[in-house]
Amino acid sequence: MLALLQVEYQSKSVSPFETHPISMWVFVGATFIFCGGLATNWESHSRPATRSKIISCVIPSSGALASVSLASVFFPRLFGWLCLCLWAVLPVILAKQISLASEHI
Template sequence: MCSLTKSFKYIIPMLIALLQVSCKESPFKTHLIQTWVFVVATIIYGLAFQLSNVVVVVISGSLSTVSLISIFLPRLLGFLIFIPWSFVPIIVAYQPICSIFKDIHDACLRLDRQMIMDFISKFSVVWTWLTRSSSSEQVQEHKQPRPRVSP
């Protein structure tokens, strides 16, 4: 992992400690959106850090940090920084997300094709069995002598 991703391990706890010391009211009351974005981004950061996904760690760690910093700033300035930065993960993750959905779509198409081929093969086995049994009955009918009808 790069040093930027590791730096969030120190910046985020430091900002939380500073928030506890400086805030008289709960940030959930005063800055609800930023606080929830921080919570979600920090959870994603922790999971991505464990999975060693550097891109997700950088995006979620920086979003987590920016959402905490926006709590310390005056409301208007905080939103001016927070709102554009909250779109950065969506913009950065757009191409990988599209790629993942394309892979899932292709897998579903392959699965559908495989299921159709399995159904056709099973149907062909049943069809072969049915046609053999009816043809064998016809063969047996042909082997039996026909009764003669007298005029």
């Protein structure tokens, strides 16, 4: 996706941060969360089960959010916003289900 974005903007005088600032900053933030989750998961195998469940849900959801936010740059603006909003809600839904499951344990 990054290579496609580079090809798309190579002949333009503006960057994707200027044309789609929210999508690009969501991509950067989700990538940092993804990398932080991987580092935390890699370093801590002795953490409580609840924390590792949370991290195991944060990693794929932030990775998916990074991909969707980057892909939203290529879509028409309304469809890109729709995809971005739907995937931004996904971590909230997963966190709620994890907290409900941990209460029953």
